[in-house]
Amino acid sequence: MARAQDELLSTEIVNRGMENSGPYAGSLSFSVRVRRGLPDFLNSVNLKYVKLGYSYLLSPVFYFLTAPVFIVIFSAQIGNLFIWQDFCPRCDPIGALFMVGLLGLIIYIYLDLSSRSTYLVDFACYRPPNELKISKDEFIELAKKSGKFNGAAIEFQRRALKNSGIGDETYMPRVVFQPGHKITLKDGREEAAMVMFGAVDDLLAATKIRPRDIRILIVNCGILNTTPSLSSMVINHYKLRHDIHSFNLGGMGCAAGIIAIDLAKDLLKAYPGCYALIVSTEVVSYTWYSGK
Incomplete structure (x- = not known):
């Protein structure tokens, strides 16, 4: 069949x-x-050669090989009109139009083959309120008061804080230490909304870019992957355009931030002259270890 x-x-x-x-x-x-x-x-031999010729025609090598020929012709026409005829006012108008069209073709090919640059307009980092700041000593005290960890777990966390490089200016959601509270998906989404919307608000305020002008959205989070996705939260909150190119990267760890930037660069080549918004975040409350 x-x-x-x-x-x-x-x-x-x-x-x-x-x-x-x-x-x-x-x-x-x-x-x-x-x-x-x-x-x-589809199985014709002639079509195979047509495809091969079409690929050669679109190859940048083709234009680089044929450009010298056009340059020689262009130089010859210049010589005929302005050197040999000594700036004669009765120059051939057809030759002049040919040179203008050829020059426009060369400029168009050059601009089309030139790689477009991608620029960083601005960036923003969210800074939580001071009530979410927790020092290392306060972290240990809150872990003890939560009643969720035994002595061995407390000692392990103390060593982890010392060796991880976390300082006394660290922010984290205090709900993870609340006694008797069971962490839910709602807590994770609230933390994600606080961080993402806080950073995007600062970014839009600094750049004066309207949300409707953003055509590409990339959101990455290594731990929290919800349905609806985090990118849909950003789209609905800022009322982004309905035809936005949205991507939600999850489960890739710390490499997701670099992958998101590389993806945005490739998409901006396909859609030049538009803005791409990259939101990189991590949510710790939903997957926080709550002891035994």
Whole structure:
């Protein structure tokens, strides 16, 4: 059946049973005649060379190889009009139009083949309120008061704080130490909204860019992957355009930030002259270790 579809076959079905006079008069019998419709262009040898020539035509190497030829012709036309005729006012207008068109073609090819640059307009980092700032000593005290950790776990966390480089100016959600509180997905989404919206608000205020002007949105978070996604939270909160190119990267760890930047660079090449918003975050409350 796949072969028949590829060859674009046409069929004729003829009812011959109604004219029979035998014991099975009135029964239906069918005769199928198969005729070839169109040639199989997909497997044609000529089409293969057409594809090959088309790929060569679109290759930048083709333009670099043919550019010297056009330059020679252009120089010859310049010589004919302005050197040999000594700036004669009766110059050939067809030759002049040819040179102008050729020069425009060369400029167009050069601009089309030149790689477009990607610029960082601005960036912003969210800074939580001071009530969420927790020192290392306060961290240990809150962990003890939560009643969720035994002595061995407290000692392990003390060593982890010392060796991880976390200082006394660290912010974290205090809900993880709240006694009797069970962390839910709502806590994680609230933390994500606080961090993402806080950073994007500062960024939009500094750049004066309207949310409707953003055509590409990339959000990455290594731990929290919700449905609806974090990118949909940003789209709904800022009322971004309905045809925005949205991407939500999750489960990639710390490499997701670099991957998001590389993805934005590739997308800006496909959609030049627009803005791409990258939101990189991490949510710790939903996956926080709550002891035994």
